[in-house]
Amino acid sequence: MDLNRNDSPHNGPRNPDDKQKKNIWLILIITVVAVLAIGSIYNMISKSQYTQTTWTDFRASMQAREIVEAEIQYDRVIYLTREEAEKPAAQQKACYTGLPSSYQQMELADELIAIGATVNRVITEDNSTLMMILYYLFMGLLIFGFMSMLTKRMGGEGMMGGFGKSKAKMYMEKQTGVTFKDVAGQDEAKESLQEIIDFLHNPQKYTDIGAKLPKGALLVGSPGTGKTLLAKAVAGEADVPFFSISGSDFVEMFVGMGASRVRDLFQQAAKVAPCIIFIDEIDAVGRTRDNRMGSNTEQEQTLNQLLNEIDGFEPTKGIVCLAATNRPEILDKALLRPGRFDRRIIVDRPNLQGRLDTLKVHTRKIKLSEDVDLKKIAQATAGAVGADLANLVNEAALRAVRKGRKAVNQEDLLVSFETVIAGTEKKNTVLTDTEKRLVAYHEVGHALVAALEKHAQPVSKITIVPHTSGALGYTMQMPEEEKFLNTAEELMTELKTLLGGRAAEQVVFGVKTTGASNDIQRATSLARNMVALYGMSEELGLMAPASVSNAYLDGQTYLDCSQETSAKVDEAVQRLLNKAYNAAKQTLTEKRALLDEISLYLLAKETITGDELMAYVNADQSQPSEPEQTEEA
Numbered sequence: 198m199d200l201n202r203n204d205s206p207h208n209g210p211r212n213p214d215d216k217q218k219k220n221i222w223l224i225l226i227i228t229v230v231a232v233l234a235i236g237s238i239y240n241m242i243s244k245s246q247y248t249q250t251t252w253t254d255f256r257a258s259m260q261a262r263e264i265v266e267a268e269i270q271y272d273r274v275i276y277l278t279r280e281e282a283e284k285p286a287a288q289q290k291a292c293y294t295g296l297p298s299s300y301q302q303m304e305l306a307d308e309l310i311a312i313g314a315t316v317n318r319v320i321t322e323d324n325s326t327l328m329m330i331l332y333y334l335f336m337g338l339l340i341f342g343f344m345s346m347l348t349k350r351m352g353g354e355g356m357m358g359g360f361g362k363s364k365a366k367m368y369m370e371k372q373t374g375v376t377f378k379d380v381a382g383q384d385e386a387k388e389s390l391q392e393i394i395d396f397l398h399n400p401q402k403y404t405d406i407g408a409k410l411p412k413g414a415l416l417v418g419s420p421g422t423g424k425t426l427l428a429k430a431v432a433g434e435a436d437v438p439f440f441s442i443s444g445s446d447f448v449e450m451f452v453g454m455g456a457s458r459v460r461d462l463f464q465q466a467a468k469v470a471p472c473i474i475f476i477d478e479i480d481a482v483g484r485t486r487d488n489r490m491g492s493n494t495e496q497e498q499t500l501n502q503l504l505n506e507i508d509g510f511e512p513t514k515g516i517v518c519l520a521a522t523n524r525p526e527i528l529d530k531a532l533l534r535p536g537r538f539d540r541r542i543i544v545d546r547p548n549l550q551g552r553l554d555t556l557k558v559h560t561r562k563i564k565l566s567e568d569v570d571l572k573k574i575a576q577a578t579a580g581a582v583g584a585d586l587a588n589l590v591n592e593a594a595l596r597a598v599r600k601g602r603k604a605v606n607q608e609d610l611l612v613s614f615e616t617v618i619a620g621t622e623k624k625n626t627v628l629t630d631t632e633k634r635l636v637a638y639h640e641v642g643h644a645l646v647a648a649l650e651k652h653a654q655p656v657s658k659i660t661i662v663p664h665t666s667g668a669l670g671y672t673m674q675m676p677e678e679e680k681f682l683n684t685a686e687e688l689m690t691e692l693k694t695l696l697g698g699r700a701a702e703q704v705v706f707g708v709k710t711t712g713a714s715n716d717i718q719r720a721t722s723l724a725r726n727m728v729a730l731y732g733m734s735e736e737l738g739l740m741a742p743a744s745v746s747n748a749y750l751d752g753q754t755y756l757d758c759s760q761e762t763s764a765k766v767d768e769a770v771q772r773l774l775n776k777a778y779n780a781a782k783q784t785l786t787e788k789r790a791l792l793d794e795i796s797l798y799l800l801a802k803e804t805i806t807g808d809e810l811m812a813y814v815n816a817d818q819s820q821p822s823e824p825e826q827t828e829e830a
Contacts, residue, residue: 228341235336247275247293255294264314269302271320375429381558382551382583383423389542390414390431393517397435397471400515411540412507413518415479415533417525418544421584424521427544428475431519438472440465444481447499455482455499463506463516471515479520485529500529507537546582549575549679555583559590566606574610577657577675589613615658615673620665628669635702636661636670637796639712642701643672645792646781647694648814652687656811660804669712675807685733688723692777693784695720700782701792724773725766730754734769742766791817 258264258278267276275293282289296305306316377387396403396410403410416424425441432439440462447455466472476482486497507518520538522528532538547555552575560571578586590605592613597605628636640659647653654674661670674694699713727733729743742758743766756763785792795813799805 225341228337231340232337247291250292250294252294252297255292259308259312262312264309264312266315266317267309268317269296269306269309269319271302272296274305276314374433375426376433377430379558380423380426380430381554382547383427383544384551386416386427386542386544387430389540390427394431394435397437397473397515397517400471410517412516412536413520413538414540414542415525415528415538416519416521416542416544418521418523419546419582420523421582422544422546423583424544425475425477426583428473428519428521431517432473432475435471435473437515438466438469440472440474442474442476444476444478444483447482447503448496455495456502459499459502459506463509466516467514472517474516474518476518476520478522479532480522480524480527483520483522483529483532484527500532504531504537546580549579552578552581552586555586556590559587560605563590563594564604566604568607569605569610570607573607574614576677576679577611577614579676579679585617589617592616618666620668623663623665626663626669628663632669633661633800634796635706635708635710636712637799638701638705638792639698639710640670640672641792641796641799642697642699642704642781642785643694643716644697644810645788645795645814646697646700646784647672647674647690648810649784649788650690650693652684652690653694656807658804658806659799659810661799662803668715685727685731688727688731688733689773689777692720692723692773693781695723696774696778697781697785700778700785704782704785704789705792720774720777721770724770724777726754727773728769729756729766734773736765736769736772737762788817 255274255276258276263278263280264276265279265282267274273293273295275291277289277291281291296302302319306319309316380387393410393414400410416427418424428441429439442462447458462474466474482496482499482503484496486500518538525541533541553572556571556575574589578589581589589610590613593605593609596609596613597603600609602609640661644656644659647656654676656672657675658673659670663669664671695716696713698716699709702708702710702713725743728737730741730745732739732741740762742762743754743756745754756766758766791813795810798809798813
């Protein structure tokens with residue numbers, strides 16, 4: 198497959214040996230300059246410590262007996278006068294003068310001793326030259342070793358340490374080891390990327406008809422959905438080199454380094470084309486430009502260079518640029534225009550079949566027992582992404598090892614799922630009898646409201662065992678089928694179920710506890726969405742005063758309306774919550790006997806299943822109701 202591959206020796210990379218020799222010579226030059234500079238600075242500092250005088254002044258001080266301390270060296274005399282000695286030690290400054298060749302050091306020492314001066318040291322031989330040579334040699338070796346180590350650590354690209362060199366990791370097909378068989382639950386995304394693979398394999402059939410492959414494709418989706426895995430799978434299927442880099446690797450504190458790395462990345466890609474360039478978290482470098490902080494920022498220069506490089510290469514060369522983000526709304530419009538990242542591929546959360554296929558992929562190398570039913574696990578994990586499912590399978594395998602088993606069973610998978618959503622059990626937490634009763638009635642309140650409502654999801658488990666997530670107990674509901682739409686009645690039922698715990702506390706104990714805080718938060722968020730996003734309130738009708746900040750991250754909503762409308766939204770939310778709470782309270786009041794019976798059973802066992810709950814509910818509903826008494830006329 199030849200896609201204008203550039204193998205010319207003039208355009209290829211330079212000889213590594215020549216580059217290494219150039220670096221060594223550059224280090225040597227810098228070492229020599231540094232040693233000479235350090236020596237000069239040392240001499241300047243050492244001389245600045247003394248006051249230079251003449252030999253005549255020195256002899257005059259000797260005759261006046263003003264010298265109190267001296268050091269005689271081979272070519273000079275350093276001495277301290279009586280006036281300087283009387284000053285504080287920090288302010289004393291010695292003098293020095295040259296020693297004539299006619300004078301003998303020992304004779305001068307005797308004369309100084311005779312006038313009462315202290316002679317600290319007498320140096321009769323000239324060792325200064327040898328010491329200086331050894332000093333410069335030591336400093337040179339030290340600087341040379343440091344610069345060599347620094348250059349090696351920083352990439353070896355000259356004395357800039359490779360700051361302008363791309364940090365992209367290059368993979369070959371056998372190194373990535375990822376194909377479309379390793380990616381499950383993303384059939385639509387794989388179908389969209391299949392065309393890119395086909396072009397890299399068979400470019401001639403596209404060029405014959407005059408078609409051009411999109412230069413860039415943007416993978417958009419929530420964290421953990423497999424965007425990076427998809428990009429590696431494309432490279433593995435196409436059997437071409439794969440460059441992987443994060444958007445944050447382009448941004449540096451040094452001006453121009455980001456743009457230099459972009460240039461270097463595309464130069465490397467051009468040498469091994471056809472290939473794939475993958476930029477993960479491209480929003481770090483590709484966010485929208487503005488003029489609030491000026492137009493010459495490092496991030497903007499890097500983005501401009503990225504746009505120029507994408508425009509610069511020819512589609513027929515076989516360079517495909519893939520990018521991933523979970524914040525597409527902040528990307529610069531110039532980055533998304535036709536001719537650049539003009540194809541958007543949604544990598545969404547997998548549906549039921551997708552989760553089942555993903556579980557099959559992650560359990561390929563896991564030993565499973567015969568009782569394992571992956572379909573039930575897929576039904577229970579609605580909304581989970583591929584990373585969540587991989588973590589669930591791994592936690593199940595770890596639990597099987599802790600239990601001393603050779604294979605993973607269904608219980609391991611279910612317990613691991615509960616561990617992911619609620620944490621592990623806190624065995625050291627001891628609740629009082631009153632707290633246990635409150636928790637039991639609270640959880641049964643949730644479960645009983647859900648069991649008696651028509652549109653509620655079935656309850657699968659109720660427990661009053663504390664967990665590390667902070668919950669003192671929880672009620673788990675497992676959907677029977679995959680749903681993508683919800684009616685107003687179904688959402689209202691969910692509100693009643695969420696508020697069933699607080700309603701049970703009020704009906705039985707007449708108190709309000711802090712245990713309902715998470716329920717109230719979730720219920721308030723759901724009610725606000727019903728009013729402000731879904732148009733399910735009578736007061737506002739079809740008006741949507743709220744918007745979603747980012748559907749691929751937290752999905753939080755923010756109000757974009759006047760203060761009067763915001764007040765109406767709050768009032769409508771309050772009415773919905775009161776309506777749901779009163780309905781749940783009425784249901785539990787009517788079924789008070791059943792509530793007591795199930796709560797006592799839960800207190801005894803601490804954990805019950807949904808089937809045990811429904812056995813009590815069905816038995817209660819099968820009992821004949823008492824006939825109404827009528828007054829005789």
